[in-house]
Amino acid sequence: MAEISFPLPDLGEGLIEATVLEWLVSPGDQVERNQPLVEVETTKSAVELPSPQAGKVVRIHGGPGDKINVGEPLIVFEVPDNTAGIVGTVPKEEAPKRRVRLSAVLDED
Amino acid sequence: MSGRHTGEQHHHTVEGTDPQLYVEVHEPETDAGLRPVLLLHGFSSSTKLNWQDTGWLAALLEAGRRVITVDLPGHGRSGAPEDMDSYSPSRIRADLLQVAFDAGVRPLRDGDPASGVDVIGYSLGSRLAWEFGATQPELVHRLVLGGPNIADPLAAFDLVAAQRYLADGTPIADESTSGLLKMALGLPSNNVFALLSLVEAIKGEPFDPAEAVPHMPMLLVAGEKDDRAATMPELAELGAKTGALVEQLLIPGRNHSNVITSRAFKQAATEFLGV
Numbered sequence: 001m002a003e004i005s006f007p008l009p010d011l012g013e014g015l016i017e018a019t020v021l022e023w024l025v026s027p028g029d030q031v032e033r034n035q036p037l038v039e040v041e042t043t044k045s046a047v048e049l050p051s052p053q054a055g056k057v058v059r060i061h062g063g064p065g066d067k068i069n070v071g072e073p074l075i076v077f078e079v080p081d082n083t084a085g086i087v088g089t090v091p092k093e094e095a096p097k098r099r100v101r102l103s104a105v106l107d108e109d
Numbered sequence: 110m111s112g113r114h115t116g117e118q119h120h121h122t123v124e125g126t127d128p129q130l131y132v133e134v135h136e137p138e139t140d141a142g143l144r145p146v147l148l149l150h151g152f153s154s155s156t157k158l159n160w161q162d163t164g165w166l167a168a169l170l171e172a173g174r175r176v177i178t179v180d181l182p183g184h185g186r187s188g189a190p191e192d193m194d195s196y197s198p199s200r201i202r203a204d205l206l207q208v209a210f211d212a213g214v215r216p217l218r219d220g221d222p223a224s225g226v227d228v229i230g231y232s233l234g235s236r237l238a239w240e241f242g243a244t245q246p247e248l249v250h251r252l253v254l255g256g257p258n259i260a261d262p263l264a265a266f267d268l269v270a271a272q273r274y275l276a277d278g279t280p281i282a283d284e285s286t287s288g289l290l291k292m293a294l295g296l297p298s299n300n301v302f303a304l305l306s307l308v309e310a311i312k313g314e315p316f317d318p319a320e321a322v323p324h325m326p327m328l329l330v331a332g333e334k335d336d337r338a339a340t341m342p343e344l345a346e347l348g349a350k351t352g353a354l355v356e357q358l359l360i361p362g363r364n365h366s367n368v369i370t371s372r373a374f375k376q377a378a379t380e381f382l383g384v
Contacts, residue, residue: 013297021367036164039370044295045154046367048164064362 001078006052008040008074015042017069020062024048025075029057037075040068055079126195128204129188131156131180134212135166141173144250145214146227146382147205148178149234149241151256152263153293153304155185159231163370172379177212177226179205181233183303196303196310202241209248216247225250227382231369232256232337233263236316239344242323252327253378256365259340259347262289264315266308275301322347326354328381330374332363356381 008018018040025037034050038060041047055077062068133156134145146169150159156178160166169176180187182195194200209226217225227250230238235254242249267286273279274290281287293304329345331338341357348355360371368374 021363021370022372024372034167036167036372039164039367039372041367041370045158045162046370047162048370050164050167 002081003058003076003078004053004055005073005076007071008068009049010070011040011042011047013042013044015044015070017067018042018047020064020066020068021046022064023060025051025057025060027057027059031055031057031077049074053077053079126190126192127188128182128195128200129190130182130204130208131186131188132208132212133178135170135176135178137170137173137175139173140175141383143174143222143383144225144227145175145177145212146229147209147214148176149205149228149230149237150181150184151232151234152289152307153184153296153299154231155298156180157185158296159234159369165229165369165375168375168379172383174379174382177209177214179208181307183300183307185298189300189303193306193310196307198237198240198311198314198316201237202244205237205241206245206248214248217250222384227251227253229253229378229382230255230257232258232365233311236261239318239323240316240321242325242327243321246324249323249325251325251382251384252323253330253381254327254344255330255374255378256335256338256368257329257331257341257344258316258337259318259343261311261316262337263308263311266312268305268309268312271305271308318344318347322351322353324351324353326356326381328356328358328377330358330360330368330377332365332368332371333359333361334364335368337365 021039021041023038025031031051033054036048037051039048058078059076061073148160150156160178166176183189214226215224225248228238228241235257238252238254242252262285266289267283270281270286271290274281293299293301327348329341331341345355345357358377360368360373363371
C-alpha cells in the first residue's frame, strides 16, 4: 500500500487560505471519488470539497476553525501500490506558482 | 458533478422585456419519482456559489431529485437588463413561474408524487420562495427557507451612499449597506450596477411576509450565529397561524454565510422534501 497526500486546492479569486468548518470523513473511512470530504470557508464563500480520489483516509489536517493555506496538506489517502504512481504527482507545485503570478499582476498597477 | 443537465438562457418573455435568466435542469442518474426541486439563491450569489460549490446540487441529485436552477437577474450567468422593472420581486416571481412551467412542472394532484414543485431558497431566495409559495399554492408542495428574515435587509440599503462610494470613494456610514456592497464588489462575476437596480426594485416592493402567507409545509433553517435569522420564530408563527406544518432548525456554530454548506442543513432539507 502507498500513501497519497492531497493539498488544499486553489479555490480561485486569488484566495490563499481557507478555514475548516467541518470534516465529513474520519481516518479509517473508505471514501469514493467525488464523495464530499470537508466543508471549508474562505473570505468569499463556503464550499464543500469532493474527494479527488477513492481510498482509505489515513490522516486529515486541521480541525474546525483551523486555517489551511492553499497548497498545504489537507488529507492523506492509502491506496493500492499500483495506482499510486499514476496520481501521486498531480497536485504539488500548482498553488505556489499561482501566488507568484498574482503578485506580478499587482506590481503592474 | 453527477447527472446530466441542460443549461440555457431563458428566452420566454412573460411581460414586455426578455428576462435573460439562465436556467438549468439537472437530471439525477436514478430518479426517485418525486417532483422537481427549484433552487433560489441569495443576493450577490449565484447558482454556482450558492448551490453547486456548496454540494447542494450533488446531494439532491444523489437523492434522486430532478433540480431546476436559475440565476437571478444581474447574477451568475443571467443577463443584466437595463430596465428597473426586470428586477422587481413581482416580475421575478412571474418569470420563475414561467421557468417552472417550461421545465415541466405541473400542478399538484392528489396521489401523484411527481406533480408540483418543491422550492429551496436561501436569504433573498427565501423571501422569493415564501412569496412564490403563498401565491402558487396549486403548484408548490413544500418549502425550505434558509437564512430567512421577517424584514428585508436590502430594503434598508442606503443606495445614495453606495452610489457616492462607487463614484468617488466617499465612505459609507451605514454598516449594513457597507457590508452588502463589499460583498457585491467582492466577486468579479457580479454586475454591481445590476445588483443596485435589484436593491432599488426591492426598496419599491419590500418584503411583507404577513401580506401573503404560504399554506404548505415549510422548514426554516438558520445558523445559530446568524443575526438576521433572529426573526425566524416570527416567520414560523405566521406560517403556523394558517395551520401549515412549520419546522425550525438551528445549525450550531454557523452564521449567515457558512451555514449553507452544512451537512445537517442538506440532510434535513432532503428528508423534509422526500415525501
